[in-house]
Amino acid sequence: MFIRLKNLLSFFVIAATVSCQKKEFNADLLIKNAKIYTVDSAFTIADAIVVSNGKIAAVGSADSLEKNYMAKQVIDAGGKAIYPGFIDAHTHFYQYGMGLQEAHLEGTQSWNEIIDSVSAFGKRNPEGWIIGRGWDQNDWKVKQYPTKAKLDSLFPVRPVMLQRIDGHAAIVNQAALNIANIKPDQKIAGGQIETVNGKLTGILVDNAVGLVRHKMPQPTExxxxxxxxxxxxxxxxxxxxxxxxxxxxxxxxNPIAELQHKGLLKMRIYVMLSDAPENYEYLFKRGAYKTPRLNVRAFKVYADGALGSRGACLLKPYADRKGWNGFLLSSQQHFADVAAKIAEKGFQMCTHAIGDSANRVILNTYAKVLKGKNDRRWRIEHAQIVNPQDVKLFGEYNVIPSIQPTHATSDMYWAGQRLGAERLKTAYAYKNLMKQNGWLPLGTDFPVENINPLYTFYAATERKDLKGFPVAGFQKENALDRTEALRGITIWAAKANFEEKEKGSIEKGKFADFVMLDQDIMKIKGSEIPKVKVLKTYINGEKVYEKK
Structure with a gap:
């Protein structure tokens, strides 16, 4: 009898153990006691989330989820706010990474300060080209382009290339000009090679920058x-x-795919290939490339340059340069040809357009191909200065204005000088653009702007710089509300990439990409938003960052 009872007790212990083991493995992670902004269609707020196999298994109340799930890891969020992983709809991610290995010129207040920085960088890195980026003459007391004289004296043999903050202009020394075989008064379509009194100043704008860039050595693996x-x-x-x-x-x-496969690159990347014959040939032959972390189905085309370097193409002359309208970087026929073949192959076209003339050209080019309402999700990147007569074309042809709110708060100090008061009124008109289709993606354009998406959220809603200027906000009538701004850096950004069914909101079946902040950006004072810190970042339910 005793043996039978002992065996029976053993049976129940084993059965209970097996039962617990089964429960332990029905989820990987449960986070509770949180304020979870799901950013679903109803903008639901939950207090718990369950992750299994890299995806959202359930979202809801902790009481309900704890009854149904036994997770390997349980985290009490302590009431902190959680949002879908932030998506930046317009970056130069690779270029930003390369720039971290180069001379940093952001925030410099004079040409002399740049010379000092470049000189110090050259001593720390004694071999090869000297490359830097980030200067902006609009931040200087003397708001004029510099000349290469000091660079020539410091580096008579070693080539130097220093790009403006927007990447649409650069100053190079004579050594670099010699390598590119650039001569005084040389002309190039869609660019400028500045020559004064028959001598090269070293300033190159837009397509002229490429003459030197193409001569630079390729980076190593x-x-x-x-x-x-x-x-x-x-x-x-x-x-x-x-x-x-x-x-x-x-x-x-291939390098991106290999790094992701090895687990060295966990960031999800939506790639736009640049406007070049070899890129069209590559994607047209093989078709769209899609993995959970890499999506290649779009092309990036440049219509014009930047407003800060006066390369943006305007309908009427610049207010601060008589008779100068800027220029298109390619012929209108080129844009038409590219649009036709991209449409034929079923890919997405994303075109950089800053000036009102460039925006009009691209909108009309798109219109001829799209022929009315559609779901091709063709995009205009930046859409900064759009003539009021052309705004409706975004809605009529479902063209997506892909905007970067911090451009408005960076440019506002001098944009009026370029455009004049009347034209400025309808520039950076993000709220008006959003109304055309009812949604729009937000980005930063980093490294042109800071990488922080919370600065994007702040600029979109408050229309102020990080110092709180101007007090009333810059053209506040075009601010987005906080719900719109959050959608812009999550679900709407995913939608712009045809990825809204797999990311952009915290919903069952989607990737477990989310972020925990130390404050609730939907509730705090606007002035406090730039101070908010990320506590944790998750991709596929894996914690890829935690604040120390």
Whole structure:
């Protein structure tokens, strides 16, 4: 009898153990006591989330979820706010990573300060080209382009190339000009080679920059790997889980895929290949490339340059340069040809357009191909200055205005000088653009702007710089509300990439990409938003960043 009883007790212990083991393995992670902004269609707020096999298994109340799930890890969020992983709809992710290995010129207040920085960088890095980026003459007391004289004296043999913050202009020294075989008064379509009194100043604008860039040595495999690693580390720290990398060569697709396969690159990347014959040939032959972390189905085309370097193409002359309208970077026929073949092959066309003339040209080019309502989700990147007569074309042809709110708060100090008061009134008109289709994606354009998506959220809603200027906000009538701004850096950004069914909101079946913040950006004072910190970032339910 005793043996039978002992065996029976053993049976129940084993059965209970097996039962517990089964429960333990029906989820990987449960987070409770949180304020979870799901950003679903109803903008539901929950207090718990369950993750299993890298995806959202359930969202709801902790009481309900704890009854149905036994997770390997349970986290009490302590009431902190959780949002879908932030998506930046317009970046230069790879270029940003490479830039972290170059001379940093952001925030410099004079040409002399740049010379000092470049000189110090050259001493620390004694071999090869000296490359830097980030200067902006609009921030200087003397708001004029510099000349290469000091660079020539410091580096008579070693080539130097320093790009403006927007990447649409650069100053190079004579050594670099010699390598590119650039001569005084040389002309180039869609660009400028500045010549004064028969001598090169070293200033190159738009397509002219490419003459030197194409002569620069290609980065090594190790440099590429380090660039991606550095970029993703910084992006995870600000809550980014997906980035749109705008304008890559096809030769980077395999390295990206390999790094992701090895687990070295965990960032999800939506790639737009640049406007080049070899890139069209590559994607047209093989078709769209899609994995859970990499999506290649779009092309990035450039209509014009930037407003800060006066390369943006305007309908009427610049207010601060008589008779100068800027220029298109390619012929209108080129844009028409490219649009036709991209449409024929079923890919997405995303075109950089800053000036009102460039926007009109591209909108009309799109209209001829799209022929009315559609779901091709063709995009205009930036859409900064749009003539009021042309705004309706975004809605009529379902063209997506892909905007970067921090451009408005960076440009507002001098944009009026370029455009004049009347034209400025309808520039950076993000609310008006959003109304055309009822949604729009938001991005930063980093490294042109800071990588932090919370700065995007702040600029979109408050229309102020980080110092709180101007007090009333810059053209506040075009601010987005907080719900719109949050959608812009989550579900609407996913939608712009045809990815809204797999990411962009915290819903059952989607990737477990989410971010926990130390404050609730939907409730705090607007002035406090830029101070908010990311506590944790998750991709596929894996914690890829935690604030120390």
């Amino acid at each position: 190790q440099m590429v790997q380090e660039a991606f690693a550095d970029a993703q580390r910084n992006c995870f720290a600000v809550g980014l889980t997906t980035v749109d990398d705008c304008g890559l060569p096809y030769t980077l697709i």
